[in-house]
Structure formats: structure tokens, C-alpha cells
Amino acid sequence: MESYTTASAPSVYKQMSDAGYDHAAVERRWQEAWDEADVYRTPDDVDDPTYVLGMYPYPSGKLHMGHVRNYTITDAYARYRRLRGDEVLHPMGWDAFGLPAENAAKERDTNPRDWTFDCIETMRDQMESMGFGYDWNREIATCTPEYYQWNQWLFTRFHEEGLVERRDAEVNWCPECETVLADEQVEGEAELCWRCDTPVEQRELDQWFLRITEYADELLEDIDDLEGWPNSVRQMQRNWIGRQHGTELEFDIDGYGSIEAFTTRVDTIYGATFFALAPDHPISEKLAEESEEIHQFVHHEADPEGDEPNGVETDLTATNPVTGEEIPVYVADFVLSDVGTGALMAVPGHDERDHAFATKMGEEIVPVIAPEPDDWDGETVPDAPDVSEEAYTEDGVLVNSGEYSGLESETARERLTAEIDSAEEATQYQLRDWGISRQRYWGTPIPVVHCDDCGPVMVPEEDLPVELPEFINTTGNPLDAAEEWKQTTCPDCGVDATRETDTMDTFVDSSWYFLRYVSPDLEDAPFDLERANDWMPVDQYVGGIEHAVMHLLYSRFFTKVLADNEGLEHREPFTNLLAQGMVQLEGEKMSKSKGNVVSPQRIVEEYGADTARLFMMQAAQPERDFDWSEEGVRSTYAFLNRLKEMVDTATEGEADGDDDAIASYVANEIDATVAIASEKYDDLTFNRALREAQDLTRTLRQYADYTEPHAETYERGLSVVVRLLAPVAPHLAEELYAELGHDEFVVDADWPTAEVDRDRVRKRRQLVENTREDVRQIVDVAGIEDPERIDVVVAPDWKYDALELAIESNADNLIGELMQQSHIREQGDAAADYGQDLQAEREALSTTLDPDEEYDALESAAWLIEREFEAPVHVVRADAVDESVLTNAEPGRPAIEIDD
RNA sequence: GCGAGGGUAGCCAAGCGGCCAACGGCGGCGGACUCAAGAUCCGCUCUCGUAGGAGUUCGUGGGUUCGAUUCCCUCCCCUCGCACCA
Structure with a gap:
């Protein structure tokens, strides 16, 4: 200070x-x-x-x-x-x-x-x-136990329905948080913990899983019906579930029997020139025990995160189930054990990653799919493409594929899947079951007792909730340290048993x-x-x-x-x-670490909650990012202050202005504002709704500044503004609503209503705005310093008729058609000129207000022009002026005469 | 790479076939008020123009249309999500 x-x-x-x-x-x-x-x-x-x-x-x-x-x-x-x-x-x-x-x-x-x-x-x-x-x-x-008991109850119900599973699993472990994380809680390529950004490790642990994959299809398919959701979110969920249709089929490997592989491109099977296993595939692990070289690769060289595909050749071969061909088997780090079956047939001619690996290892690259020729007859086998430099990954027509050559990819996939003995259609998901075990204290205890004889046993419903014991400050899991709590008896057989010490994921x-x-x-x-x-x-x-x-x-x-x-x-x-x-x-x-945080408390103290809320809601659409601006906050606060002053002044003494043209302009604006703002509130575009409310406030202030306002109109305007702002600035709205003489809360008030035709509103506003702009332009371009008198002349009725005819007419010769109307023909040259104009803009014509409506709109808005130019404005009908004045008058565009 | 959403005047940001040189705000300029400043109010803010006119604009290049900022295609750039996914 x-x-x-x-x-x-x-x-x-x-x-x-x-x-x-x-x-x-x-x-x-x-x-x-x-x-x-x-x-x-x-x-x-x-x-x-x-x-x-x-x-x-x-x-x-x-x-x-x-x-x-x-x-x-x-x-x-x-x-x-x-x-x-x-x-x-x-x-x-x-x-x-x-x-x-x-x-x-x-x-x-x-x-x-x-x-x-x-x-x-x-x-x-x-x-x-x-x-x-x-x-x-x-x-x-x-x-609270009142809440989390139901987590436990739901867990047992899920268990009864077969949706809970205990599995020994390789899990994401955050060493900082000392707990397991779900796949969804591991972020980015670097695999960082979502809470503390610590690199995540892998551990083998017994874990409880909820079998969300049982619902994968429904979760995926129902996304289509979530029409009230943003596309981005829907797409992210689709990706996450990651369903893929393909074929599962078996390749024989000597001494290891049939090995299952998953492919979405069984149509390329004639091009499979090698077979690849994940480093942690059971066969790879067995081979690693026998071969120093494979052991070295599996345990030291394999780098699934690296950009380069690495691998080592084994001395095994796999038998292609269609061609009977023996192809070499590799252990390769680009094969992931949790994708598909952890084993794949590699088709370097038609898969980029396989291509890169084959090139590196000197394996054969065979084209078996050709792009479908533009003029393809559906039978002829096209020439094979050159895939030596780059794989061709699109669908096409099979070549070099024995009896299947000449088929389209799609058809070939169906036939091959049906005709290969070991093959069947299969669906893969990226979605995994949801591991909910967390080795932490502050969560819902998983309601399970571990019994040496019975294994894990659900805590019976009548014993729920399993409440958390007192917190013990320890380095590991405090529940593990709560010895007394941990010791219990088996609900099934009654012998000594221990409680599950994991708690549930807070999700x-x-x-x-x-x-x-x-x-x-x-x-x-x-x-x-x-x-x-x-x-x-x-x-x-x-x-x-x-x-x-x-x-x-x-x-x-x-x-x-x-x-x-x-x-x-x-x-x-x-x-x-x-x-x-x-x-x-x-x-x-904004983030604490960057130190660029604006405190809501400070804003509330300085400007009040209403200002903070109003500023935020008017700054941008709710779904968009926006910048906090102290300048904007201040101007929002100033707006609320001005509004309060207006209401204070209005309620001091009864206004006694007439219900004149100006009042009718204001009344129209009030209705228009209500209509637009309501629509915007409906679709949550508060920024637009609030802009309307602020515009109306300005109109009302101008009104009161210009003349003695008509009490009823002015007060209705204020009351409308207050209610339009009430959802966003509720406190001041209550204050002002009370000041305006209402006994009920604005919270309980009725939303203002207005019977308006949005199209008419738009046209009225347009007409007034265009006319004001035209006056400005004339004054400016003609260099009129100090206008004495401004006449605004509505076009004659016949022009409106002509316009309407022109819009409806399909005739080639519009002028001829217009001239069939005697009251238009009587206008002579003027009619011909206007007819020319209409003809020229034929396709772009649109209806306007009718002459009386235009007159009313202009008459009621005349004060805005008078006020701006400090000259009397006369809005007149066409029949009150000389014909020469009317040349420029058209529907939607009055003639303007300025005297200086 | 795949997917989603974007690119609009000095900046932020509406519009999403004709009403568009394009709402609104910020910044800038001029005016009113004031002794003055601030606040407030009124204009102007692509270029040229002595009566409402003309010209060039809405990432780039094409196309559809009588007419495109708005529709379609190409490319470039940004943001987000997924990604060696078989």
C-alpha cells in the first residue's frame, strides 16, 4: 500500500x-x-x-x-x-x-x-x-468407512460374478511411491509415474485384477452412442481399448510343437520369410539357457524401447502352415510378449518393421501383394511391386501366392483363415485387466483373508467393513506393519490367517x-x-x-x-x-513448480468471487484454454460496479419517460438478448451469453444517459440483466434483484422469457447497424463537419414487391417478369434500373423485413444516430419525399440524406 | 507413423456457403468530460476514396459453386492422445 x-x-x-x-x-x-x-x-x-x-x-x-x-x-x-x-x-x-x-x-x-x-x-x-x-x-x-465399505462390498460382488482375479503379474512399480501403478498411470515413452514422474520399474507380484476386458467390446461399441461427449475423449477411449480383428494360426517349430502367432495380415502369409519370438517368450527363455549367444541377447542386448530392431538368429526353423516352407526363427526385441501372442510371422515385403529387420539381417524380402491396378478386371494377377527398398503396407491383390494369387486381400484373409487347419479368427485388445492392488495405507483395504489352507478368502458381507487400523509411520506398507490388525482367522475354516495388506486403487x-x-x-x-x-x-x-x-x-x-x-x-x-x-x-x-500460480483466495479478497467467476466464464468457451489476465479481471470488476451503480440510481427515483420509439428499441433489444443468451446457456457457451448480457447493460446505460427512460422498460431491462448474470455472479445478482424490489431469491426466480423470431432480430440489428455505418461513412467521406439534419428514407413498397418476385422467379428475363406487374411497370426507368440491380445479384438475394418493420426498426433506433452525430434524424416513408431521393433506397437499405 | 483438434487483421478471439473487410475484447489513435491524471463515455484502427464506392485479405496450392473464411482435395505448421501393436 x-x-x-x-x-x-x-x-x-x-x-x-x-x-x-x-x-x-x-x-x-x-x-x-x-x-x-x-x-x-x-x-x-x-x-x-x-x-x-x-x-x-x-x-x-x-x-x-x-x-x-x-x-x-x-x-x-x-x-x-x-x-x-x-x-x-x-x-x-x-x-x-x-x-x-x-x-x-x-x-x-x-x-x-x-x-x-x-x-x-x-x-x-x-x-x-x-x-x-x-x-x-x-x-x-x-x-470414511461409510463410503469405502461399499468399495469392499462391490469387490466381493464383482468376485461372485467372476470379475475379480488374483494373478501373479509383472507390474509397474514406482519406487518413489512404493506402490504398483496401473498401465494408465504410467506416462509417456520414458514410463514415468503419473504422480511423481519417477521412472517406473517392473516387479513380479500377486495382484488383484478387475476383469474390465470382459466388457471390452461393449465399452468400445457404446462409445458410438456417447454423442454428448467430445470426440477427442471418445477417440482416446477407442485407442485405449484398441480392438483388432485378425487371425490366430500355428507354426510348427521342431522340438517345441505348435507355436501360436497372431496376424492381421494373413493374406501376406506367402511372404513370411522368417519367424520372430519375444525375448521373454517361453521358447526364447529355454533357448537362452542353452545358448550363450541367445542368453546374452535376451538378458543384455534386447532393448524394446530402442528405435533399432535388434535380434539374434536361432538354429530353429518354423514351418509355414500354408506353403510348408521352413523359415528361420529369430528372437527379436521388437516382438512384445504382451502384444498378440508374443510370436509373429514376419513379412518384410509388407510390414515396415519386418522390412527394417530383414534388411539388417539379410533375410529375403518377397512381394506377395500388389497394388490393385486402376483398370483391374478382378482376375488377372498383376505384376509384383518392388519392395526391396520399402514395404508395401496397403491391401491389394495377392501375387506369388499359389492358388490364392489374384484374390483381393480381404477375400484372401477370409479364405486363408477358413482353409488353414490351425487358423481361426481372433480379436486382440490393447486393453488389459485393471490391477487394483496398491501397497499403501491410505486406501480401501481389499477385503480378503489369506489362509494357508483355503488360500485367499473373501471377507463375508456381515464382517464388512474391514476398517483401516491406526496409521503407523513406517517406510514400507503401514498395513503390513499393523501386526494386530493383520492377524485374523480364516472365515472359511477358522484357523489363524492374515489379512490382505494391499489397498485398492483410488479409481x-x-x-x-x-x-x-x-x-x-x-x-x-x-x-x-x-x-x-x-x-x-x-x-x-x-x-x-x-x-x-x-x-x-x-x-x-x-x-x-x-x-x-x-x-x-x-x-x-x-x-x-x-x-x-x-x-x-x-x-x-499454472503450476507450483513454475511459480506462476494465481491464487483464487487473493482474487476473492481483492475483487470478490463474482468477479473471479464472471471473468473466467466470459474469457473463453469452457473447453478452451485461456490466459488469466489481471487486466481482464479489473475490467470485469469495473463492469459489475457500473451495473451496481445503474441499479442504485434507477431505484433512487422513479423514472417517468414515455413509452416512445426509443423505449421500443430498448424493449426489442431486451427480447433479443434474452433469446440469444438463453440459447448460449443451453449449450454452455457462457462467454457468448455473458457478452449479450454486457451488451444489453451498455444499451440500457446509453438509454438512461440519453433520455428519461420509460420506467417499466428500463426496470425490465435491469431485471433481465440481473437474471442473465445470476448463474455466474450469484451474490451481486441477489443484491441487485432485491434492490429492484423482488422479495424472492434470484436463485429461485424465473428465467426471463421473450417471444422473438431470431431471424427477425438478426435482420433488425443488421439494418440498424448497416444504416449507422452508412451514415458514418457518408459523413466521413464527404467530409461533413457538422451535420444539420439527417433523413433516413425507407424504400418504396414496389421495390419490396420486386425483390420478392425476383427471389421467387425462375424466369430467364427477370425484368420482363417484373414489368408484368402494373404497379412496378408504372415506375418507368426506376423500375428498370432496380430490375437490373436485382438481375445482377439474382442468386444472392434474400428477403428483408417488410417496409413497416423497417420503418419501425429505424424509427426506434434513430436516437442512436442523433446521439452520435448531434443532429436531428428523421425516418420517413418513401411517399413523403421526392422521387430523386429514392434512387439509393432499397429494401434493407434506406436512402440517407444529410444536410450540412 | 496413426488418430483427434487447430491455423482468422498488432495480439486474444467469434463466425463455419451469399447478410463478411469479417462480432467482441486487449493494445494503439482521436474526441467528450476534467485544472490535470485516472475512471467513464463516443468514434477510428487492411489500402485508396470529398455521399454510402473500389481494391487486396481469413496457413499454402488446387477444386466444387453464379458466389467460399465457411464445402472437397494437396501440402506446410501448431496442440493433444496413442505408438517397434504383429
């Missing part, structure tokens, strides 16, 4: 008024009032409310701008739907399990539970200070939380089935793109399982999805 030593009293007052309205007081007042009236409560008995949901946050203790944007979008939409008269369900909760709480607890010598609840308290306060209208009665926190929590909001306190089921069937699916879901695959795919999976086994009548959880863009600073993502 600067200190003033010589400031005079008036300048101090000035400073104070510049500081703006007392947003802190306004916001506090209405937050308390809402709270008292419980306005955001959604009673259990409402019928199919509009379900608006933002992805619940991890309670880190601090709301950041990304949260503010996310939850302002849902809040604005929820409020809008409410104003529209819908019942709305808009809940909030906490993704409260997770590793950061453990780390924080260790650092602060507390425990994850206390730390997490502290964070929740703080964040809830921050959300309330933002004015987000949640039904806090439905709040959930996933770290299990978030895969069904949206169902828990429906009945958050229900004690005998995860959710009230009947109500869930009525209330689900979520109508509008909003969150970050980073959850495009994981959370959104798991939630879809859970929903489908619940539909199949628990009577849920919905197979998809989220009808409409909005992936909101990032809030950036100078083109860069």
Missing part, C-alpha cells in the same frame, strides 16, 4: 469510490441467506432432477484456479437449470484417499485421516466463499461415487436402486481432460457391471461430458 502525505480530502473520497462495491459484505450476506433458507437442497423425493456434476477433487487443502473454473461451470449450469424451473441435483464430495495424505502425515507427524479432514474443512470453506451452490447434505468423503472409489450422492447415508446398500434409476445418468459432467481414459473408462465399466448384476437401469453414467480447458498464465499451465 502506498502512503499519502499530501492527498486532499476529495481525492481520498475518489479513491474510495474507485475501490468499488463492498463485495465481501455482499457475498457474506447472501451466502448466509442461502444457507439459512437451504436453497440448494435436493429432497429425496424429487422426480428425475437434472444431475449436474463436477469431478470431485482430491482434498489437497487448497482450491486452485482449475478447480474454480471447473466448479464455476457446473455451478453456473446448475443455477441456470434451476432458473429454468428444473429440479437440480448438484452435489460435492471428496476423493479423499490417496498417497499425498500419507506423505503429508509423515512430514507433519500426524496421520492421513486428520490431515485429510483438515484439508476438506479448508476446501469446503473456500468453495462456500466462491458461492458454489451445493447440496452439502449429500457430501461424501471416500475415506475404484471414483468409479461409482456419482451413484452414492443419490443416497449418501444409505446403510444397507451402496445406493438406493429405485432412486438411482430415476436420477441417473448424470446429465452434465464436467472435468479435466486428464481423466479421458482412466476415470471415465472405469466409471463406464462399473456402471455396466452394476447394470448387469445389481439392477441399475443405465448402462452409461454420463450423458454429456465437458472437458474444460486450462487456466494459463502467459500461455503456460
Whole structure:
């Protein structure tokens, strides 16, 4: 703060008024009032409310701008739907399990539970200070036994349905987090942990898996119907599932029997010149025991991440099941054990990677597919292409393929798959089962007991929940160290046994939380089935793109399982999805590490929550990234202040202006604004809706500056502006709505309505804007310093008739057709001239308002021109002026006469 | 490499067959108000033009059309996701 030593009293007052309205007081007042009236409560008995949901946050203790944007979008939409008269369900909760709480607890010598609840308290306060209208009665926190018992219950139900599997698996292990990660949680080529960016290692562990692959086909196929989802997300899920149709077939290898290989291009089998095995294929491992060279390759040289395909030749051969040919077998690092069968037939003529390897190893490259010739007769076998330099990877016509030569690739694949004894159609997925075991404390204990005799046994339903023991500050897994907790008896045979010490991936929590909001306190089921069937699916879901695959795919999976086994009548959880863009600073993502973070708290203190929300919503479409700008925030704040001043002034004394042409212009603008803004709110383009509201505010201010406004019109205008802003700037909207004399909350008000024809609105605005621009241009080009009088002359009726005829007419000779109308023909040369014009623009003609409507529109907008040029403006009809004036007048374009 | 989304005036950003030299904002320029500054308000902001005109523009090059920023194709560039996937 600067200190003033010589400031005079008036300048101090000035400073104070510049500081703006007392947003802190306004916001506090209405937050308390809402709270008292419980306005955001959604009673259990409402019928199919509009379900608006933002992805619940991890309670880190601090709301950041990304949260503010996310939850302002849902809040604005929820409020809008409410104003529209819908019942709305808009809940909030906490993704409260997770590793950061453990780390924080260790650092602060507390425990994850206390730390997490502290964070929740703080964040809830921050959300309330933002004015987000949640039904806090439905709040959930996933770290409470009341919530996570249902994770355990669902786990046992999944188990009963055969969707849970325990497997010894090679898993991604983050040494920093000391836990396993799902494939989805490993990022990029460098394979870094999604949380801490530590390079991930591989470990062999016994793991619990949810068999999401059982649902791969449905998860894939239903993406087509998710029309309310962004294409990007849909495509990412399709890629992730990665279904591929192909053929599985067997190659015999001496001494090892039949080896299964998967190919999508069985049509190229005549071109298979070698066979390749993954380094960790069982045969490779056996060979490595016998051969020093192969051992060296498998354990030291193989580099699956490298760009170069490496390999080593074995002394084995594989038998091509079609040709009977013996081809050499390699162990190669570009063959991956988790893709297909870990063994492949290599066709260097038609696969780039095989080509590169064959070139390196000096293997034969044989063309067996030729591009289909343009004039192909469907029979003749074309010439083989040259594939010595580059593989030909497209489909085509088979060559060098015995009896199959001359077939198209597609047909050949079908026939070969049918005719090769060992071959059958097969489908491969990239999607893997979901490993949910985590070696951490702060998560849902997996409800399993390990018994030496019975093996892993599910904890019976009546013994749920398995609650977490007290936190033990240790380096490994605290559950492993909780000896007393760990020791139990086998539910099946009663002997001493130990508890499973792994907890569940927190994505299990978030895969069904949206169902828990429906009945958050229900004690005998995860959710009230009947109500869930009525209330689900979520109508509008909003969150970050980073959850495009994981959370959104798991939630879809859970929903489908619940539909199949628990009577849920919905197979998809989220009808409409909005992936909101990032809030950036100078083109860069805000992040603590970059130190370019703008604190929402500071903005709220300085300008208020309404300003922060309004600025964000008007800055860009919700799905786009945008730059935070202090300048923009200030101008948003200034706008709210001006609006408040306008309302203050308007309510001081009753205006008593006439319901004149100007009032009708304003009334029209109000209607137009309502129509456009409503449409924009419907499709969540808040930026456009808010622009309309701000434009109307400006029109109203100009109106009041120019003349004594018509009280009813002006107040309706203000009341409309206030309601259009209410979803985004709810506190000030309440304040102003009350000032305007309403007793009810604006939250509960009715959305303004307007009966308008969008097409007419557009034409009116266009006409007025074009006319104003023409006047400006004339004044400017003609160098008129100080206009004395401006006449605006609407074109004569016959021109409108002629225009209409011209639009409808198909006649070659338009002028002839026009002249058949006596009232047009009577116009003589003028009619001929105008007819010429119409003829010239024949294809581009479009209808205009009719002459009376144009007159009205111009008459009511005349004040804008008078005000701008400080000269009287007369809008006149064609019959009131001399014909010479009318030459330039056309429908949609009045003649303009300026005297100086 | 594959897939998705983009490239619009100094910058940000709407538009997505004729109403488009192209909404809106920022920045810049001029004016009103003020002793002055700020705030606010009103214009201007591709080029030329003494009555609403003309010319050149919406990544590049083609095409469809009476007409394209808007539709189709080629290429270039950006962002995101997947990727030695058999």
C-alpha cells in the first residue's frame, strides 16, 4: 500500500469510490441467506432432477484456479437449470484417499485421516466463499468407512460374478511411491509415474485384477452412442481399448510343437520369410539357457524401447502352415510378449518393421501383394511391386501366392483363415485387466483373508467393513506393519490367517461415487436402486481432460457391471461430458513448480468471487484454454460496479419517460438478448451469453444517459440483466434483484422469457447497424463537419414487391417478369434500373423485413444516430419525399440524406 | 507413423456457403468530460476514396459453386492422445 502525505480530502473520497462495491459484505450476506433458507437442497423425493456434476477433487487443502473454473461451470449450469424451473441435483464430495495424505502425515507427524479432514474443512470453506451452490447434505468423503465399505462390498460382488482375479503379474512399480501403478498411470515413452514422474520399474507380484476386458467390446461399441461427449475423449477411449480383428494360426517349430502367432495380415502369409519370438517368450527363455549367444541377447542386448530392431538368429526353423516352407526363427526385441501372442510371422515385403529387420539381417524380402491396378478386371494377377527398398503396407491383390494369387486381400484373409487347419479368427485388445492392488495405507483395504489352507478368502458381507487400523509411520506398507490388525482367522475354516495388506486403487472409489450422492447415508446398500434409476445418468459432467481414459473408462465399466448384476437401469453414467480447458498464465499451465500460480483466495479478497467467476466464464468457451489476465479481471470488476451503480440510481427515483420509439428499441433489444443468451446457456457457451448480457447493460446505460427512460422498460431491462448474470455472479445478482424490489431469491426466480423470431432480430440489428455505418461513412467521406439534419428514407413498397418476385422467379428475363406487374411497370426507368440491380445479384438475394418493420426498426433506433452525430434524424416513408431521393433506397437499405 | 483438434487483421478471439473487410475484447489513435491524471463515455484502427464506392485479405496450392473464411482435395505448421501393436 502506498502512503499519502499530501492527498486532499476529495481525492481520498475518489479513491474510495474507485475501490468499488463492498463485495465481501455482499457475498457474506447472501451466502448466509442461502444457507439459512437451504436453497440448494435436493429432497429425496424429487422426480428425475437434472444431475449436474463436477469431478470431485482430491482434498489437497487448497482450491486452485482449475478447480474454480471447473466448479464455476457446473455451478453456473446448475443455477441456470434451476432458473429454468428444473429440479437440480448438484452435489460435492471428496476423493479423499490417496498417497499425498500419507506423505503429508509423515512430514507433519500426524496421520492421513486428520490431515485429510483438515484439508476438506479448508476446501469446503473456500468453495462456500466462491458461492458454489451445493447440496452439502449429500457430501461424501471416500475415506470414511461409510463410503469405502461399499468399495469392499462391490469387490466381493464383482468376485461372485467372476470379475475379480488374483494373478501373479509383472507390474509397474514406482519406487518413489512404493506402490504398483496401473498401465494408465504410467506416462509417456520414458514410463514415468503419473504422480511423481519417477521412472517406473517392473516387479513380479500377486495382484488383484478387475476383469474390465470382459466388457471390452461393449465399452468400445457404446462409445458410438456417447454423442454428448467430445470426440477427442471418445477417440482416446477407442485407442485405449484398441480392438483388432485378425487371425490366430500355428507354426510348427521342431522340438517345441505348435507355436501360436497372431496376424492381421494373413493374406501376406506367402511372404513370411522368417519367424520372430519375444525375448521373454517361453521358447526364447529355454533357448537362452542353452545358448550363450541367445542368453546374452535376451538378458543384455534386447532393448524394446530402442528405435533399432535388434535380434539374434536361432538354429530353429518354423514351418509355414500354408506353403510348408521352413523359415528361420529369430528372437527379436521388437516382438512384445504382451502384444498378440508374443510370436509373429514376419513379412518384410509388407510390414515396415519386418522390412527394417530383414534388411539388417539379410533375410529375403518377397512381394506377395500388389497394388490393385486402376483398370483391374478382378482376375488377372498383376505384376509384383518392388519392395526391396520399402514395404508395401496397403491391401491389394495377392501375387506369388499359389492358388490364392489374384484374390483381393480381404477375400484372401477370409479364405486363408477358413482353409488353414490351425487358423481361426481372433480379436486382440490393447486393453488389459485393471490391477487394483496398491501397497499403501491410505486406501480401501481389499477385503480378503489369506489362509494357508483355503488360500485367499473373501471377507463375508456381515464382517464388512474391514476398517483401516491406526496409521503407523513406517517406510514400507503401514498395513503390513499393523501386526494386530493383520492377524485374523480364516472365515472359511477358522484357523489363524492374515489379512490382505494391499489397498485398492483410488479409481475404484471414483468409479461409482456419482451413484452414492443419490443416497449418501444409505446403510444397507451402496445406493438406493429405485432412486438411482430415476436420477441417473448424470446429465452434465464436467472435468479435466486428464481423466479421458482412466476415470471415465472405469466409471463406464462399473456402471455396466452394476447394470448387469445389481439392477441399475443405465448402462452409461454420463450423458454429456465437458472437458474444460486450462487456466494459463502467459500461455503456460499454472503450476507450483513454475511459480506462476494465481491464487483464487487473493482474487476473492481483492475483487470478490463474482468477479473471479464472471471473468473466467466470459474469457473463453469452457473447453478452451485461456490466459488469466489481471487486466481482464479489473475490467470485469469495473463492469459489475457500473451495473451496481445503474441499479442504485434507477431505484433512487422513479423514472417517468414515455413509452416512445426509443423505449421500443430498448424493449426489442431486451427480447433479443434474452433469446440469444438463453440459447448460449443451453449449450454452455457462457462467454457468448455473458457478452449479450454486457451488451444489453451498455444499451440500457446509453438509454438512461440519453433520455428519461420509460420506467417499466428500463426496470425490465435491469431485471433481465440481473437474471442473465445470476448463474455466474450469484451474490451481486441477489443484491441487485432485491434492490429492484423482488422479495424472492434470484436463485429461485424465473428465467426471463421473450417471444422473438431470431431471424427477425438478426435482420433488425443488421439494418440498424448497416444504416449507422452508412451514415458514418457518408459523413466521413464527404467530409461533413457538422451535420444539420439527417433523413433516413425507407424504400418504396414496389421495390419490396420486386425483390420478392425476383427471389421467387425462375424466369430467364427477370425484368420482363417484373414489368408484368402494373404497379412496378408504372415506375418507368426506376423500375428498370432496380430490375437490373436485382438481375445482377439474382442468386444472392434474400428477403428483408417488410417496409413497416423497417420503418419501425429505424424509427426506434434513430436516437442512436442523433446521439452520435448531434443532429436531428428523421425516418420517413418513401411517399413523403421526392422521387430523386429514392434512387439509393432499397429494401434493407434506406436512402440517407444529410444536410450540412 | 496413426488418430483427434487447430491455423482468422498488432495480439486474444467469434463466425463455419451469399447478410463478411469479417462480432467482441486487449493494445494503439482521436474526441467528450476534467485544472490535470485516472475512471467513464463516443468514434477510428487492411489500402485508396470529398455521399454510402473500389481494391487486396481469413496457413499454402488446387477444386466444387453464379458466389467460399465457411464445402472437397494437396501440402506446410501448431496442440493433444496413442505408438517397434504383429
